Amino acid sequence: MKEDILQNDLVLCGTVTQKVDTMRYLGTEQDALDKVDKHINKLKQKTIAALAKLNSIGINSMFLCPFMKAQLFKIFLRPVLYYGLENIYINKTTMNQLKRLDGNALKRIFDLHKRCKTTNLQIALNIPSCVDTIKKIKIDLLARLLENEYAKKIIQETILVAIEKDLVTEVIKILEEENESLINEQKNITLLEMFLKLNGNQRKVKV
Structure with missing residues (x-):
């Protein structure tokens, strides 16, 4: 029975190639099953970090006009959350996850409770929906x-x-x-x- 050479370490110029769980392609991280869960989790973390930066330098405060908050959300937070999504197939499960993350980011910037709905707020502030933005x-x-x-x-x-x-x-x-x-x-x-x-x-x- 022949030995499966793919089970051995790959060596290039005397250096063993490290095995990884995911690979980066066009800005996204995908695993062997073509799933992007790790990439979505990273987008979530980076979006939270971006909002924390706004809060730390005092740009996002309770005295800021709601329309300015909406602009910060559209031009600063959403590009972080949607980075690399144009290169991947978005199924229904992933879309629902992105909608939830998008809504939570909007609630955070307006300091709203997690159970609050944001549909009317998006309409009032002329913020396109998550689905339309991805389309x-x-x-x-x-x-x-x-x-x-x-x-x-x-x-x-x-x-x-x-x-x-x-x-x-x-x-x-x-x-x-x-x-x-x-x-x-x-x-x-x-x-x-x-x-x-x-x-x-x-x-x-x-x-």
Whole structure:
């Protein structure tokens, strides 16, 4: 019986390669099962740390205008919480987890109780929902990829095969949903719809 060489240590130039639980790819950490739980936990910790910095330097205080608090949340906390999410497939469980983290961060910056709902607060302060924000991130990424001729050719050649967890499939699902607020605010929607319609009419689901 042959010995499985993959079970031995990998040696490169006399140095043993260290085995790790996760790998970093395009800003995200993924494990062997293609899960991003560790990455989400790190985003949570970094968001809490970012809010602590605001509090420590006195920017976020009880005397600050609510609209300024909302701006701090949108331009300082959310980019930290959503870092690298455009590169990963977000299932329902992960989305619910992100919504919970997003809501908790908003409550922290306004010093609200954890059981308080933030829906009306977001509407009053013109803060887009967590779901819409992530959808925009996905759309923007695909739009930027299409601006690169090399990436565009790759997408054109692979778009006919539908893969359940790829970016194109995610964006197609987003565009199929009726969301006027998202469509009105997203300048790349029309461009993407035209591209996907021209190149993806005969998509076949990969089994």
